[in-house]
Amino acid sequence: MSIYYISFVFVGLIIIVYAFFIVKQQTAAIVERFGKFQAIRHAGLQLKIPLVDRISGRLSLKIQQLDVIIETKTLDDVFVRLKVSVQYKVIRDKVFDAFYKLDYPHDQITSYVFDVVRAEVPKMKLDDVFVKKDDVAIAVKKELNVAMMDYGYDIIKTLVTDIDPDSQVKEAMNRINSAEREKVAAQFEGDAQRILIVERAKAEAESKRLQGQGIADQRREIARGLEESVEVLNKVGINSQEASALIIVTQHYDTLQSIGHNANSNLILLPNSPQAGSNMLNEMVASFTASNIIGEEMKKQNKMKKQNNNK
Secondary structure, eight states: OHHHHHHHHHHHHHHHHHHEEEEOTTEEEEEEETTEEEEEEOSEEEEOOTTTEEEEEEEEOSOEEEEEEEEEEOTTSOEEEEEEEEEEEEOGGGHHHHHHTOSOHHHHHHHHHHHHHHHHGGGSOHHHHHHTHHHHHHHHHHHHHHHHGGGTEEEEEEEEEEEEEOHHHHHHHHHHHHHHHHHHHHHHHHHHHHHHHHHHHHHHHHHHHHHHHHHHHHHHHHHHHHHHHHHHHHHTTOOHHHHHHHHHHHHHHHHHHHHHHOTTOOOOOOOOSTHHHHHHHHHHHHHHHHHHHHHHHHHHHHHHHHHHHHO
């Protein structure tokens, strides 16, 4: 009696254990009865008939991601590897189609991605692939949505997450970019040098102008001083010629004294006799007189030429 009772309890426990099952959140369980689809059970504690019903599979309803790496050729004959990330999920109302219509959804999605990418990228140049990668992703999503919707899959997002050209192509692109940057740097350096030269020339011109103005002011003050000296000497009874000779002799000896005080001066031979100043004055007066005579003659000739031209 006790053995039968124990056996009955044991069988009852087994039936209870096999009759109940748990489905996790965001998961769908497919229940079959004698190999035929029976029901789809969602999250929570579920019941099935032991030895009659069985769980044939479970599908995750979460968003999943599949990374597909494709190697293809661009319009300018450059081989490039693209990594396309496809985010998808099973549609809750189409769990039956997702489970029974496709055995290997990853392979199906990969095939469509290969087909679309190898149809779109060969239409673009390498630079355009980097710029228009979103266009490639949109084309992949559009094609996948149409194809996979019938199988119970919804394509949430497609992303071109990596574009990797051949290593030699990348080195060539880096050299091109480096050369372009060096060209721009050279242009800026040339502009800077040009501005520096112009500014230096302006500064030098300003310096020369100020230097000339200083020399002119210096000579003007010297002439004013000489005029005042001659006036003072005239007041004490010395005529203009004698006063000029005295001033020249004085400046001559001042010059000799200044040269003698400069220890770094080169060898200079100058007359130092008292007659030297007088001779210089006479020569200057004779030069002025001769220049005045020549000037007067040139004025007469110019006046005669104008009169002849008027006739």
